[in-house]
Amino acid sequence: MTISAKTNSMEKLKRPVYVKAGTDDFFKKLRAEVNETVLQNSSLYRLNIIKSVGLVVLYFLFYSCILLFGNSTPLLFLFYILCGVTMIMLFINAFHDAAHGALFKKSIYNERFMYILELFGGNHWLWTRRHINLHHAYPNVPDWDVDIKQSDIIxxxxxxxxxxxxxxxxxxMWMIYPLYSLNWIYIRDFKDFFGTKNNYVKKVVEKIPTIEVYKLFAAKIVNMFYMLFLPMLVLNQPWYIVLGGWFAMHLCGSALGVVALVSTHVDEDAHFPGTDENGNLSATWAMHQMIVTKDFSTNSKLANFLYGGFTHHVAHHLFPGVAHTYYPHITPIIMRYAEEYDLPYTSYPFYHAVRSHFRMLKDKGVQENIMMMGEI
Incomplete structure (x- = not known):
């Protein structure tokens, strides 16, 4: 056995372990009430499917408009930007739900829907394992939550x-965050597939199937061809104008998506619970989700439509297998149990969340105060 293999084995033996829930665990009662009331409304399930399929249609409609009207530079940029906004909405609404098995009732349909993600240059096999097996399993846990720990840049x-x-x-980071989707598609995926240093994905995956490596490259090539090179070929525009529109697509889409990414787990009051030498955490699974997760702009219908399961993010972490269209109805129940059991619950406007995130970055950029480690 190689040294790296031994290291990976040791790390897997120390995978974080939650405290076992007791008989009076709030989540048992919360889950029973949600199942008996909110989840009986099948119209919310159908609404999610309609929204998700509608976003796919809308994306390719905007893409068609690039080819049809892109000889006009303002329209070229407009439809590229609309593609970027719709792309991010698809990621954080439809694909996010499908990855959790929450879009369709049959898992095979969720899996097939996720293949659309490849058209955006992503790899759904990788993203599902990265997001569910690391972030959702251990949110905010140092050395395990890959959605937070991505690069030494931050x-x-x-x-x-x-x-x-x-x-x-x-x-x-104001200048780097708008490059998020470019980093995800063209850098981060390759690091997770082939990187050896601090490879978080390989902590939970024994072996990456060879077919996924081929899919990885195929998805990038197909995406680059139809989103960038085809417009360059068919439009009467200089190549650099088309490149500028494509770049604007990623900038605007990423700016929209980053609001969701920074508002739910990493503000100035965020907790980062660590494990003891045996890998034990200090809270139950459900209590941990309440401690490290926050909501934003829950009363905004526009925010709920744009960000899906991210505005009501506490509900998402407690009920990841439930469609995000149910969350506005689940959140009031969570708030009631939080008050009854004296559990943390936070919801604030998105602008407050973003401001708090950058204050956190400023604090974390200097020597750590031992009294503010976030351990509880």
Whole structure:
């Protein structure tokens, strides 16, 4: 056995373990009430399917408009930007639900729907394991939550190395966050497939199927061809104008998506519960979700439509296998149980959440205060 294999085996032996729920666990009662009341409404399930399929149609409608009307530079940029916005909405609404098996009742339909993700350059096999087996299993847990720990460019976890440039991260991340989708599709996927340093995915995956490597490259090539090279070929536009429209698509889409990413787990009051030497956490699974997850703009119908399961993110983490269209009806029940059991629950406007996130970046960019480690 190689050294790296031994290291991976040791890490898997120390996988975080939650406290076992007791007889008076709030989540048992909460789940029973949600099942008996909210989840009986099948119209919310159908609404989610209509919304998801509608977004797919809308995306390719906007793409068709790039080819039909793209000889006009303003219209070229407009429809590229609309493609970017719709792309992100598909990610955080439809694909997100499908990855959790929450879009369709039959798992095979969710799996087939996820293949549409490949047209956007992603790899649904990788994303599902990265998101569910790491982020949802251990949200905000240092060295396990891959959605938070992605690069040394940004420091969020208290146990992450502190570099001199981190003192400016609350400034330069304004310029890096709009590149999020480009990083995801063209850098991060390759790092997770082939990287050896701090490869979080390989903590929970024994072996990446060879077919997924071929799919990885095929998805990138197909996406680049129809989104970038085909418009360059058919439109009467200089190549750099088309490239500019494609770049604007990713900038605007990422700016929209980052609001959801920074508003739900990583504000200035965020907790990052660590494990003891045996890998034990200090809370039950459900209590942990309440501690590390926050909602934003829950009363905004526009925000709920744009961000799906992210505005009511506590409900999503407690009921990941439930369609996001149910969450506005589940959240009031969660709030009632939080008050009854004296559990943390936070919901704030998105602008407050974003502001709080960048204050957190400023705090984490300097030497850590031992009294603010976030351990509970």
């Amino acid at each position: 420091r969020i976890f208290p146990n992450s190395p502190l570099f001199n440039y981190h003192k400016y991260q609350h400034i330069y």
